[in-house]
Amino acid sequence: MVITPQGDPPGLVLTGNIDAADLEALRSTLLGGGVDSPCGQVRVDMRQVPFLLLATVRTLVRTAGELAEDGRSLVLNLAPHHEWAIGAVGWANAPGLVMANGEEPR
Amino acid sequence: MNNEDFRHDAAVYTDEDEFLAMAVPFVADGVRLGEPVLVTTTPNNITLLRDALGEDADGFDHAETAYFGRRPPERATEFFRYWQRKNRSGTGRNVRVLAEPLWAGRTESDVRAWRRMESGLNVVLSGTNVWMICPYDTRVVSEEGIAHALKTHPADVRGTRSIPSPDYVDPHEYAHACDSVPLPQRPAAAVVLSLRGDLNALRRFIVSRAIDLGLDEERAAMLTVAVGETLAFLRDDGHVALWPCDGAVVCELSGASAADLDPYAGFRPPEVRAPTEFGDGLWITRQICESVDVRVGQGVTVFRLRMAGPRTAELVRW
Numbered sequence: 327m328v329i330t331p332q333g334d335p336p337g338l339v340l341t342g343n344i345d346a347a348d349l350e351a352l353r354s355t356l357l358g359g360g361v362d363s364p365c366g367q368v369r370v371d372m373r374q375v376p377f378l379l380l381a382t383v384r385t386l387v388r389t390a391g392e393l394a395e396d397g398r399s400l401v402l403n404l405a406p407h408h409e410w411a412i413g414a415v416g417w418a419n420a421p422g423l424v425m426a427n428g429e430e431p432r
Numbered sequence: 433m434n435n436e437d438f439r440h441d442a443a444v445y446t447d448e449d450e451f452l453a454m455a456v457p458f459v460a461d462g463v464r465l466g467e468p469v470l471v472t473t474t475p476n477n478i479t480l481l482r483d484a485l486g487e488d489a490d491g492f493d494h495a496e497t498a499y500f501g502r503r504p505p506e507r508a509t510e511f512f513r514y515w516q517r518k519n520r521s522g523t524g525r526n527v528r529v530l531a532e533p534l535w536a537g538r539t540e541s542d543v544r545a546w547r548r549m550e551s552g553l554n555v556v557l558s559g560t561n562v563w564m565i566c567p568y569d570t571r572v573v574s575e576e577g578i579a580h581a582l583k584t585h586p587a588d589v590r591g592t593r594s595i596p597s598p599d600y601v602d603p604h605e606y607a608h609a610c611d612s613v614p615l616p617q618r619p620a621a622a623v624v625l626s627l628r629g630d631l632n633a634l635r636r637f638i639v640s641r642a643i644d645l646g647l648d649e650e651r652a653a654m655l656t657v658a659v660g661e662t663l664a665f666l667r668d669d670g671h672v673a674l675w676p677c678d679g680a681v682v683c684e685l686s687g688a689s690a691a692d693l694d695p696y697a698g699f700r701p702p703e704v705r706a707p708t709e710f711g712d713g714l715w716i717t718r719q720i721c722e723s724v725d726v727r728v729g730q731g732v733t734v735f736r737l738r739m740a741g742p743r744t745a746e747l748v749r750w
Contacts (some may be wrong), residue, residue: 339579375633377660380702380713387704405651411716417704 329355336361337369337401344375349385356389356400366398369426378408380415387412387420394422401426436488439563440554441458442596444578449482455530455590456484462528468518472500473532473567486522497532504518505718506551507531508556508699516559526563533566541576545723550584550706551606560684565589582624591655607695609615615725615736618684619646627687628668638683641674645681646742655683655739658720661698661713662735663689679741680722689733 327348330339338361345387355361356368363369371380372385373379390400401424404412412418418425445451455471459481462469469492471478478496482489501507507690515527531545550566557564558575568581582599583606603610625637629633637655642652659672662685669685691710698714717737718724725736740746 331451365523376631377656377662377663379660384702384704405653407650407657410654411657414716415704420704421572 327352332371334368336363337367337368337371339371339374341374343377344379344382346381349382352382353385353389356386356430357392359384366393366396367401367424368393368398369403371399371403372408373403373405375405375408378404378411380411383415383417385414387417387423388421392422398422399424402403435721436620437668438558438560439587440557440585440587441563441565441587442581442597443565443589444570444581445567448599450590451477451567451569452480452484453575454565454567454589456482457471457592458494458528458530458589460488463488463525465525467525467528468683469493469528469530470514471486471530472497473530477532477567480726490638497534503722504545504552505699505715505724508549508553508716509701509719511553511562511564512556512700514558515562516558519561521561526561529562529564531564531566535577535732541723544613547580547584547700548607548610550581551601551603552699554586554603556699597617604695611695611725611727615727617676618673619675622663622673622684624666624671624673625665626695627666627670627685629674631665634636634672639676642681642683642739645674645676647681647739648742651739652718655737658717658724658737658739659683659685661717662737663734664692664713665689665711665733676741681739681741683739684734685737686734689728689731693728693733695726699725730741 327342327344328342332339338355361368386400387403393400399422403426443454445454459471469479471492471494475496480496501510503684511529511531514529530587533550534703535543538546542548553564566585568578570578579599582597583601585597586600587594587596623641627634638656638659639652642655643649648657664685666685666689670685673684675682679703693711697711698718700711700715721737722740723738726736
């Protein structure tokens with residue numbers, strides 16, 4: 327897993343393979359507070375992740391819930407097929423989770 | 433009779449009177465007790481039941497069985513999600529489901545998959561308070577089909593009597609028997625790529641081959657989603673291959689087994705708050721693909737994913 331900060335808008339770009347061993351580090355990075363936008367959004371671009379597995383999605387959704395407790399949110403920019411998978415399992419409207427398409431949260 | 437535990441019964445019937453002798457008390461008692469009741473059967477049976485129930489006719493949920501989950505993993509999911517919506521825990525009440533499978537016109541592999549799911553419901557719905565009765569009409573189901581019904585259900589209900597089935601088979605044993613049927617050989621002309629290497633290259637290969645075989649970009653991308661969840665079970669000494677088969681696109685992933693795989697992994701929809709069960713991501717694989725066959729033996733795991741082909745005219749759900 328490779329996490330690259332991006333500046334404008336502030337956020338992270340994730341690339342590479344995300345293994346089970348990476349999930350706690352991913353969660354910590356998202357909760358860390360160093361990449362929030364001024365309105366408390368943690369933006370993560372995962373469109374280049376080749377295989378986005380359920381275990382990773384579960385971590386993202388749970389982390390979004392933790393962010394929501396602090397009035398923050400997790401904005402995910404995903405490839406359409408990965409966004410479909412989150413909707414299919416019924417987690418797309420989880421607390422704190424925002425699905426984005428390019429720069430426009432939906 | 434009702435209790436809070438999971439029950440999964442067959443109900444073999446020979447005519448409409450026998451169907452109603454079983455179905456009417458099952459539904460009427462549920463309605464009287466305030467229990468959620470779902471009936472999925474033929475339109476004719478739904479009409480018969482409504483006519484027989486009189487003032488209770490509007491007291492239950494119903495659906496034509498053909499439209500309540502087209503494939504086994506969809507059907508299992510629909511049952512589980514119905515239970516999730518309707519269950520009120522701690523009430524000592526069941527969630528009742530009368531679910532008649534459709535068998536006419538199915539291929540041999542389809543029939544095997546549906547029977548396997550019937551057996552698997554004993555696992556997938558265990559721990560719930562679903563009371564499920566699966567009617568089997570002897571006028572349309574073969575003797576062999578009836579015999580398998582008694583292997584996949586612990587009891588057979590006649591009227592209101594529950595008769596334990598002496599032929600009941602443990603679901604894992606039943607799945608093992610189903611999964612012992614050999615898969616057709618991979619065609620010699622199928623293009624193969626090693627799993628060892630960059631995952632981006634693997635993904636590009638799958639998309640490229642799928643498009644070459646006639647899938648559009650969207651379906652090819654969905655195939656990669658289905659593939660992703662299988663990789664955890666394979667060491668990278670294996671391979672991936674795609675080929676056309678009977679109008680579908682088959683994707684094979686094979687390699688030394690990296691982990692044990694429960695035969696019913698991926699039939700229950702994952703829950704965000706539940707502890708991660710290894711393999712629960714296969715639920716996504718099973719929702720995307722027309723079928724998912726798994727063979728494990730001699731330290732090797734083989735997945736055969738079957739995607740609807742380019743000429744499939746059914747409405748795609750994504």
